[in-house]
Amino acid sequence: MQNARQPINRWLDRLDPDGSRYLFNGICSQWEQIVGPEVAQMVSPLARKNKTLILGAEDNFVLQEFTFMSQEIVDRVNEFCGSVFFDKAHVELLKGRTPLDQIQVLKPAVKTKAKKPPNLGKLGDTVPSDSPVWRVYRQYVDFFNKKA
Structure with a gap:
């Protein structure tokens, strides 16, 4: 080796x-x-x-x-x-730039949690199932159902 x-x-x-x-x-x-x-x-x-x-x-x-x-x-x-x-x-x-002789400390990104809507999934019957809007809405519902 x-x-x-x-x-x-x-x-x-x-x-x-x-x-x-x-x-x-x-x-x-x-x-x-x-x-x-x-x-x-x-x-x-x-x-x-x-x-x-x-x-x-x-x-x-x-x-x-x-x-x-x-x-x-x-x-x-x-x-x-x-x-x-x-x-x-x-x-x-400097105009806000960090000089190279200093250590730059970055704040961690704060993620906010999405709140589950109270009437989630109830609008599926009002939109035709072959429309693009329905497919996007299904993904939206699935997103919250996977978290639960």
Whole structure:
């Protein structure tokens, strides 16, 4: 039997040949340590596009300030990477997007239970049995009868 490590490594190498995804995940998870807690509260990584780091800011004031500071952030990130990973940073408004350095918690979908109508099945005699309406109504009745 073949060692599982070799095919998995080949598959991962095809997905991320230069290791940039793995490195970017490290940047996102270590964001506060890279830029400091004060900066991390105001801007967060949103994405990367080629050699551009895309950051998110909550408001226009922060956006403008960090647009001027973007080269300092790029220098800190490149120092963390040990190479020139980004050559510039672009700051955008978050607009409800979840930054990549935060864990997104999704609310579970709440399902409401359908209430069984009191006169279920009594309308079957009033509709011709060969009509499409009758077939749909039969499915509707069967839906509630299966639950009971």
